Amino acid sequence: MFYPELSNYKKLFFPYESLSRTELNEKCSKYPNIDHSYHHLTLDEYLKIYCINDSVILKSGLIKFFKTLSDLKINFNKGSLTCGSIALSYYIREFNGINLNLNKKYKVLIKNAYYGGRCEIFGNQKPDEKLLHFDFAGMYQMCMREELPCGDWYPSHNVNNVNTPGFYFVDIEYYNNIPILPIRNNKLLFKDGKLTGWYWYEELQAVFKLCNVKYFKIKCALLSRENGKALNHFIEKLNSLREHGGLKKEIGKLLINSFYGRLGLADDLVLLKLKRSLGDETSYGLIEDFYLVKEKIKKIPKSNIAIAAAITSKARLKLYSGFMEVIKAGGRLIYCDTDSIFAAFKKDNNVENRLLGEYIKFDTSKPDTVLKDSVFISPKTYGLILNDGSEVIKMKGVNTNLIRFKDLKNSFLKKESNMIIPSEVFYTKNLTLSKSYVDKHITLQGYNKRLWSDGVFDTKPHTIL
Numbered sequence: 502m503f504y505p506e507l508s509n510y511k512k513l514f515f516p517y518e519s520l521s522r523t524e525l526n527e528k529c530s531k532y533p534n535i536d537h538s539y540h541h542l543t544l545d546e547y548l549k550i551y552c553i554n555d556s557v558i559l560k561s562g563l564i565k566f567f568k569t570l571s572d573l574k575i576n577f578n579k580g581s582l583t584c585g586s587i588a589l590s591y592y593i594r595e596f597n598g599i600n601l602n603l604n605k606k607y608k609v610l611i612k613n614a615y616y617g618g619r620c621e622i623f624g625n626q627k628p629d630e631k632l633l634h635f636d637f638a639g640m641y642q643m644c645m646r647e648e649l650p651c652g653d654w655y656p657s658h659n660v661n662n663v664n665t666p667g668f669y670f671v672d673i674e675y676y677n678n679i680p681i682l683p684i685r686n687n688k689l690l691f692k693d694g695k696l697t698g699w700y701w702y703e704e705l706q707a708v709f710k711l712c713n714v715k716y717f718k719i720k721c722a723l724l725s726r727e728n729g730k731a732l733n734h735f736i737e738k739l740n741s742l743r744e745h746g747g748l749k750k751e752i753g754k755l756l757i758n759s760f761y762g763r764l765g766l767a768d769d770l771v772l773l774k775l776k777r778s779l780g781d782e783t784s785y786g787l788i789e790d791f792y793l794v795k796e797k798i799k800k801i802p803k804s805n806i807a808i809a810a811a812i813t814s815k816a817r818l819k820l821y822s823g824f825m826e827v828i829k830a831g832g833r834l835i836y837c838d839t840d841s842i843f844a845a846f847k848k849d850n851n852v853e854n855r856l857l858g859e860y861i862k863f864d865t866s867k868p869d870t871v872l873k874d875s876v877f878i879s880p881k882t883y884g885l886i887l888n889d890g891s892e893v894i895k896m897k898g899v900n901t902n903l904i905r906f907k908d909l910k911n912s913f914l915k916k917e918s919n920m921i922i923p924s925e926v927f928y929t930k931n932l933t934l935s936k937s938y939v940d941k942h943i944t945l946q947g948y949n950k951r952l953w954s955d956g957v958f959d960t961k962p963h964t965i966l
Contacts, residue, residue, distance in 0.1 A: 507562035585763025588756040598731040599651040601803040614668045614699035615810040616683040618839030620880040624959040630845040632872040633863040637840040644815035645732045652727025663705040667724035674716040694965035701814035765809030826858035876910040879948040884909045
């Protein structure tokens with residue numbers, strides 16, 4: 502988006518697909534996509550201009566970005582230039598109404614209730630079904646406008662219900678095909694059965710309303726002394742920027758989306774550093790001739806993990822409400838990811854273009870609402886064919902242009918363990934650019950957040966016994 506919104510300098514064409522070192526001395530005229538004004542140069546000369554041009558785009562874009570912030574009177578600390586830090590600095594100066602100095606002991610406890618977004622596969626589309634997709638618009642900003650715990654906290658060991666805003670450490674046994682409470686075991690999981698953990702009170706209330714609870718005991722709680730819509734005016738102000746469109750819209754969106762995460766910043770920060778030689782450190786990779794190492798530093802940043810945890814909890818509950826609306830309308834959940842839902846319906850169930858409840862409306866004017874075909878393999882690994890026939894392949898770390906939807910789906914349905922995708926890898930060593938080819942193995946049968954219960958068409962939750 503830097504060009505043309507933030508910079509007057511246009512991105513140049515780079516011949517990634519066919520570039521090799523032997524071609525560096527050839528004329529740019531060999532590449533028709535390179536602008537004619539550079540055809541008299543060698544590729545080596547052109548690539549230097551390309552790199553300089555990228556740096557100019559970045560510099561001029563950043564200058565304009567920060568000038569726009571100043572023009573909008575969004576004050577920020579010039580020593581902290583991440584979007585989250587800019588948003589927090591602006592909030593503190595103009596709207597401050599939350600406690601940004603939580604007791605360290607409470608921070609440690611609340612951290613256990615700070616979970617992220619939900620990403621799961623519930624099944625796959627059957628031949629007699631149609632598949633529809635829905636994205637929540639501004640889910641997190643909706644949550645940020647609600648009542649949040651904005652003051653101090655106090656512990657309680659003598660509480661017998663979850664009616665007071667706060668975080669509760671509980672033992673619970675409950676059952677539901679779509680569990681509500683998250684647990685963390687390297688990744689975010691949703692299991693039913695017997696659980697112990699810290700949870701925001703609204704999630705526990707939802708469990709009692711929607712699930713079969715066999716046992717429940719509150720071991721202790723951290724309760725909020727003050728609750729209110731402390732972020733409402735802040736969100737309204739940033740939303741007013743978005744209404745102008747263009748760069749102001751993007752600034753408003755960036756600051757909103759990064760703010761709640763910045764509130765969850767931990768006291769133990771990890772810095773990434775480059776070192777020429779290793780001591781006792783562990784290397785996490787090479788960048789040219791430098792080792793990438795991690796260094797922990799102790800810092801007490803202004804933050805409020807309680808608000809961040811409450812916001813993410815509210816977002817998961819909104820997603821869950823969307824689940825219920827789909828099911829009530831006769832649908833079957835297929836896949837979800839934080840703020841989006843894929844659902845299958847019988848072909849004669851006319852659910853399109855009508856509000857199913859408070860949130861879900863499958864708007865067919867959007868190009869990715871109606872899907873012709875799909876295959877869901879694991880979180881963030883799937884393939885789609887849109888209504889216009891175009892293919893969408895989602896898969897991390899590979900060139901998805903090399904994958905055809907038909908091949909991906911057939912391999913998955915045949916229970917093949919993996920797909921092999923040839924991939925180019927560029928790397929530098931001693932200032933020399935090299936290219937190698939590696940085979941990346943994409944696991945097709947490794948999904949384990951839920952259990953496949955009906956071939957590839959349905960899953961059920963893991964149960965903790």
